[in-house]
Each structure stands twice: as C-alpha cells, then as structure tokens.
Amino acid sequence: MFKVKYFEAIRTAAVIAIALIIAFLIISLVSDHPVKTIGIFLIEPLSTKGHIGNVIEMAIPLMFTGLAVSLLFRANMFNLGAEGIFYFSGIVTAALAIHLSLNSWLHPLVAILAGSIVGAILSAIPGILKAKWNANELVTSLMFNSILFGVGLYLLNYHLRDAKAFANVSFKFEKTAQLTKLFTGTRIHTGLIIVLVLIVLAHLFLYRTKWGYELRMTGVNREFARYSGMKTAKVIILVHLIAGFIAGMGGSVEVLGMYSRFQWTSLPGYGLDGALVAMLAKNNPLSVIGSALFLAYIRIGADLMARLSDVPSEMISIIQAVIILLISAEQFLKFWKNRMLLKEAKEA
Amino acid sequence: MNSLLNVILTTDFAFSVLRVTTPILFAALGALISNRAGIINIGMEGIMLVSALAGVIVSAYTQSAWVGLLGAVLSGTLIAGILAFFTLKFKTHIILGGVAINMFASGGTVFILYLLSGDKGSSTSLASKVLPSIEIPLLKDIPVLGPILSGHHILTYLSIISVLVVYYLLNRTPMGLRIRSVGENPHAAQSVGVSVIRIQYTALLLSGFFASLGGAYMSMGYLSLFTRDMVAGRGWIAIAAESMGRSTTVGTALTSLLFGAADALSNALQVLKIPAELIATLPYVATVIGLIIYAISESRKKNRKLKTTAGK
Numbered sequence: 186m187f188k189v190k191y192f193e194a195i196r197t198a199a200v201i202a203i204a205l206i207i208a209f210l211i212i213s214l215v216s217d218h219p220v221k222t223i224g225i226f227l228i229e230p231l232s233t234k235g236h237i238g239n240v241i242e243m244a245i246p247l248m249f250t251g252l253a254v255s256l257l258f259r260a261n262m263f264n265l266g267a268e269g270i271f272y273f274s275g276i277v278t279a280a281l282a283i284h285l286s287l288n289s290w291l292h293p294l295v296a297i298l299a300g301s302i303v304g305a306i307l308s309a310i311p312g313i314l315k316a317k318w319n320a321n322e323l324v325t326s327l328m329f330n331s332i333l334f335g336v337g338l339y340l341l342n343y344h345l346r347d348a349k350a351f352a353n354v355s356f357k358f359e360k361t362a363q364l365t366k367l368f369t370g371t372r373i374h375t376g377l378i379i380v381l382v383l384i385v386l387a388h389l390f391l392y393r394t395k396w397g398y399e400l401r402m403t404g405v406n407r408e409f410a411r412y413s414g415m416k417t418a419k420v421i422i423l424v425h426l427i428a429g430f431i432a433g434m435g436g437s438v439e440v441l442g443m444y445s446r447f448q449w450t451s452l453p454g455y456g457l458d459g460a461l462v463a464m465l466a467k468n469n470p471l472s473v474i475g476s477a478l479f480l481a482y483i484r485i486g487a488d489l490m491a492r493l494s495d496v497p498s499e500m501i502s503i504i505q506a507v508i509i510l511l512i513s514a515e516q517f518l519k520f521w522k523n524r525m526l527l528k529e530a531k532e533a
Numbered sequence: 534m535n536s537l538l539n540v541i542l543t544t545d546f547a548f549s550v551l552r553v554t555t556p557i558l559f560a561a562l563g564a565l566i567s568n569r570a571g572i573i574n575i576g577m578e579g580i581m582l583v584s585a586l587a588g589v590i591v592s593a594y595t596q597s598a599w600v601g602l603l604g605a606v607l608s609g610t611l612i613a614g615i616l617a618f619f620t621l622k623f624k625t626h627i628i629l630g631g632v633a634i635n636m637f638a639s640g641g642t643v644f645i646l647y648l649l650s651g652d653k654g655s656s657t658s659l660a661s662k663v664l665p666s667i668e669i670p671l672l673k674d675i676p677v678l679g680p681i682l683s684g685h686h687i688l689t690y691l692s693i694i695s696v697l698v699v700y701y702l703l704n705r706t707p708m709g710l711r712i713r714s715v716g717e718n719p720h721a722a723q724s725v726g727v728s729v730i731r732i733q734y735t736a737l738l739l740s741g742f743f744a745s746l747g748g749a750y751m752s753m754g755y756l757s758l759f760t761r762d763m764v765a766g767r768g769w770i771a772i773a774a775e776s777m778g779r780s781t782t783v784g785t786a787l788t789s790l791l792f793g794a795a796d797a798l799s800n801a802l803q804v805l806k807i808p809a810e811l812i813a814t815l816p817y818v819a820t821v822i823g824l825i826i827y828a829i830s831e832s833r834k835k836n837r838k839l840k841t842t843a844g845k
Binding site: 215263265314317318319320321323324325327328329331332334335336338339342343457460461464497499500501502503505506507509510511513514515516517 | 575619622623624625626628629630632633634636637639640641643644647648653766769772773776808810811813814817818820821824825827828829831832
C-alpha cells in the first residue's frame with residue numbers, strides 16, 4: 186500500500202493530473218475539434234526532433250530562474266526579482282557581446298560573468314533592505330522588476346538599438362560571443378551544460394556545506410537560527426547574492442544561446458515561471474530539472490496548440506495558476522495523509 | 534527646471550493627480566481592510582485586471598455602463614472569494630495564492646479577450662460603455678479649486694467617499710472592531726467567541742470589492758477599453774501605499790495620493806526631453822524609496838522599544 190513518505194510525490198502527481206483535466210475541460214469548451222486539439226497539446230512536443238529541441242531550449246532559462254527562486258524560497262524569502270534581473274543581465278551581456286572583441290572562448294565567458302555579477306549586485310539590494318530593516322522583499326523585488334525593465338529598455342532604445350533594423354532590436358552580436366549549439370537540427374546550446382553543473386553545485390552547497398545548512402535553518406525559523414548563533418542577516422544577503430548571480434547568468438546565457446541580437450521589448454516572464462518551477466520542485470535543486478522540463482513541455486504544447494488549432498496559448502496560465510494554488514495548499518489531500526498515518530500507526 | 538515647474542504648478546496637473554490616484558486608492562483601501570484582518574492580499578493586481586475586463590465585457594453585451602460596473606465588482610469579488618477559499622480552507626500560502634491569482638489574471642484575461650474579440654491586445658472591437666464624469670454645481674465655478682475638484686469621473690468621487698466609509702467601518706462599527714482584533718491577535722479574538730475564519734473571509738471579500746472598483750475604473754474611466762496588463766503594477770503600488778500609510782485609513786489615503794502624484798508626474802514629464810522609458814520607472818522608484826523610509830523608521834521604533842523595555 187501507499188506509504189506516508191511517498192505522500193508528497195503522490196500529491197504532486199494528483200495536482201498535475203487535476204491541472205491537466207482542467208486543461209482538457211477548457212479545450213473542450215473553446216475548441217471546435219477538442220480531441221484533435223488535446224492530441225496536439227499532449228503529443229506534438231514529442232513529434233519531431235525540432236519540437237523536442239524546443240522543449241529543452243525552453244527548459245534552460247526555466248532551470249536557471251527555478252534554481253535561483255528555489256534557493257530564495259528555501260531561505261523563506263518571497264523574492265520574485267529574478268524576473269527583472271534576468272532581463273537586465275541580458276542587456277548587459279548583449280552590450281558586451283556587441284562591443285567587445287575577444288576570441289570565442291573568452292568572449293562568452295566574460296559577457297556571461299559580467300551579466301551574472303550585475304545580477305548578484307542588483308539582487309543584493311532587496312536582500313540588504315530585508316536583512317537590515319526588514320523591508321518587505323516581495324514588494325521591493327517586484328518594484329525592482331519594473332525599474333530594471335525601464336532602465337534596460339532605455340539602454341536598448343538609446344544605446345544598443347540598430348537603426349537599420351525594422352524593429353526594436355540591438356546591433357548584431359559578434360559571432361565569437363554566441364554560444365555553440367550542441368545538436369544539429371535543434372537550438373539546444375552549451376547553456377544546458379552550464380545550468381546542469383550549476384544545479385549540482387547548488388545541491389552540494391545546500392546539503393553539504395555549513396552555509397547551506399545555515400540557509401536552510403534560517404528558512405525554517407529565522408528567530409531560532411539567530412538564537413542558535415547564526416548571523417541570519419548575513420545568510421539572507423548571501424542567498425540573495427547567489428540567487429541574483431544565477432538569475433543573471435540565466436539571462437546572459439539565454440541571450441547568447443538563443444539569439445543573435447537583443448530583442449526583448451517586454452519582460453520575458455521566466456522569473457515568475459521560476460517561482461512555479463521552484464514550487465513544483467519543492468525547492469530542491471535536483472528536482473528543478475524535472476519540473477522545468479514539465480513546465481517547458483506544457484508550454485511548448487500550448488504554443489504548438491495555438492499555432493495548429495483554435496485555442497490561444499494563454500490557456501496555459503490558467504493551468505499554471507491551478508497548479509500553484511493546489512501545490513501550495515497544505516490541506517489538499519491532508520485527510521488522506523492522516524488516514525495513512527493512522528493506519529501505519531496501527532500496524533506498527 | 535523652469536519648464537518642469539510650469540508643468541506641475543497648474544490646475545491640470547492637480548486634476549490629473551486625482552485622476553491617476555483613483556485606482557491606487559481603491560486598491561489600497563482594499564489592502565488596508567485585509568491587512569487589518571491579518572491577511573496580506575497579494576492578489577490585488579489580478580483582481581483589478583479581471584474586473585477591468587469584466588466591466589468591458591458586461592457593459593458591451595448589456596449596453597449599460599452600470600450593469601458593467603456590477604459585473605466588474607461581482608467578478609472581482611468572486612476572484613477574492615476563490616483566493617479566500619484556498620488560503621483559509623485549503624491553507625494555501627497566502628503569498629503564493631496571490632501570485633497564482635495574478636498569474637491567472639494576466640494570462641486568463643488575454644485568453645478570454647481573444648475568445649470574445651479575436652484580439653490579444655485590446656478590446657477595441659467590443660462596444661463597451663464608460664461611466665460618466667460629473668460636474669459639481671457651485672464647486673465648479675470656484676477659481677483654482679473648481680478646475681481641480683470638479684468634472685471628475687464618478688468613481689473618483691466614489692473613491693474619496695470610500696475613504697470615509699472604510700474609516701467608519703474600521704473604527705466605528707462592531708465589524709471593524711472584530712476585523713482589527715482578528716488581525717492583532719487571532720487567538721484572543723477566538724477565545725471571546727469571534728469566528729476568525731468568517732471575519733477573514735469577510736475582509737478578503739471586502740478587499741476584493743474595493744480592488745474591483747479600482748479595476749472597473751481602469752477600463753471604464755481612466756481608459757475606455759481594456760488592454761492587456763493594463764493595471765501595470767498599480768495593485769502592488771497600492772500594497773506599498775498601505776504599508777507606508779502604517780495601516781491607518783488616513784495614512785493610506787495620503788500615501789496613495791503621494792504615489793498618484795508620482796504617477797501623474799511621470800505622465801507630465803513626458804513633455805520634457807527625458808527618455809520615456811526612464812520616466813515610466815518613476816512611480817516604482819518612489820515606491821521603493823517610500824518603503825525604505827518606512828522600514829527604517831519602523832525598525833528604529835522597534836529598537837527604541839526594545840531598549841526602553843530592557844532598561845526598566
């Protein structure tokens with residue numbers, strides 16, 4: 186029979202099943218050919234090498250921001266600033282990709298590092314405000330998203346914009362700056378390797394180092410951590426620095442891996458999606474891989490569905506909201522867990 | 534600098550401050566009520582967006598602005614009800630619940646807009662109605678004050694009246710007393726027989742009610758149509774205004790006015806040769822600065838209290 190220790194996994198599966206059922210219901214209501222549309226949504230992402238490639242390409246930025254947000258959530262910081270940092274670091278990297286001339290090893294390295302460091306610095310600001318004066322990091326980080334977007338868009342329009350192009354895009358990046366593609370026929374780039382390494386490092390950091398332990402303890406109970414001698418203010422600033430570094434690196438890698446010019450004229454949304462990835466992964470670095478792939482899968486499915494049928498892709502945000510509501514609902518299926526506990530207690 | 538003063542020191546500017554304060558003020562009053570009951574309603578932004586769209590749709594199909602307003606309020610309150618159900622019954626984390634509501638609203642409104650109008654950007658093809666503006670007799674003839682205070686949208690006046698209503702509700706009624714006691718100490722409230730859950734449901738529904746008036750104003754007053762993500766952070770600014778206003782009705786109203794002024798300033802400054810992208814960040818910069826000042830003064834106050842209690 187089911188064991189209590191599998192409860193969380195079963196619960197997550199149940200939430201995903203409910204979300205998919207709601208997706209089917211919405212599709213049946215709005216589509217003229219519901220069965221065909223559901224088929225596209227579910228199967229089309231696996232149908233060709235190119236589509237599988239799309240899923241993995243989409244998962245890369247989600248893994249970056251999902252990892253960044255899960256570290257913040259682990260420290261019990263409700264900071265959604267990965268969104269603006271992802272964008273702004275992308276701009277910084279783009280500027281260096283355009284204006285530097287280095288060889289094809291150093292160029293992306295320098296550009297990505299610069300983007301990551303800028304991300305870390307920007308992320309530290311809400312962190313310091315929280316650690317020193319307990320300013321609500323949720324509101325400050327969201328305001329920062331709007332500010333970083335405004336400043337980033339200004340830099341794009343006034344300093345990087347290619348007047349000869351017919352859209353709001355930057356000059357072309359130097360060839361040396363762009364990341365190499367890993368597989369022919371797809372756009373999967375070396376960013377995949379970078380993020381996987383980063384995830385393993387974050388896992389080791391969180392579970393094998395003293396700092397990681399302090400971070401987790403601060404997240405569980407900041408008062409208790411402080412009374413047991415941890416400098417929680419330092420921990421909070423540290424986790425903001427690391428998360429900003431990762432989110433900034435994500436933006437930089439995405440820009441150099443997927444594009445030949447900078448072309449985001451609105452926030453790309455990966456930061457907020459990162460919150461969803463982190464929640465699905467229960468804030469575990471290694472689980473971020475699976476939940477980013479899942480989210481990428483249903484989003485590519487929705488994109489293909491919008492292209493090949495009559496259902497707009499925004500349907501997916503309704504599904505995402507359902508997943509967040511149910512995943513974070515402590516009481517959801519709790520009665521069932523209690524029954525299992527009771528049963529195991531009787532057997533023991 | 535001179536041209537800047539020329540922009541600000543006009544009755545037009547003062548008029549526009551009231552105009553842009555309206556949605557922030559409504560949402561901030563909503564945030565105030567739920568915060569006083571001990572729940573931080575992060576879903577403001579989403580509730581405003583949904584009600585803005587609902588107002589447009591209902592008024593377009595019924596050809597009545599008033600029925601549209603009713604639709605906006607009902608749907609915004611319904612969303613708040615869903616949030617309340619999940620957070621109070623299912624114990625969803627209130628912040629994550631709010632994030633979910635916002636995510637639902639930003640995509641869901643585009644989804645519904647597209648199904649009804651075939652357009653993902655705005656509701657231009659729907660013949661929606663707009664609520665009227667009113668000239669106030671006598672007042673409108675007074676120099677300076679007249680052009681500033683008269684001729685506003687009906688919901689702008691309602692938002693000012695709402696400040697008085699919320700003040701009265703929170704400070705002069707049994708319901709207000711219960712809301713405050715639940716927010717300050719739920720256990721104590723429970724022990725004297727107040728149903729904490731029921732009060733929190735009421736507070737969240739009321740906060741949804743006020744937020745949806747702000748949303749309705751966005752699409753039936755401020756603009757005469759719905760555009761995607763048109764709330765553009767006003768729900769968040771309202772939450773910041775409430776916290777800077779120290780959770781008092783008067784403070785909340787005044788800080789809302791302050792953020793409204795920053796917003797109006799960013800509109801007015803577009804005539805100067807400062808890049809629009811940077812000016813658009815002004816309200817958010819103002820919010821961050823306000824939050825920092827508030828947080829520093831709060832932590833000083835706390836430290837002082839700690840010191841005096843330790844000294845005794």
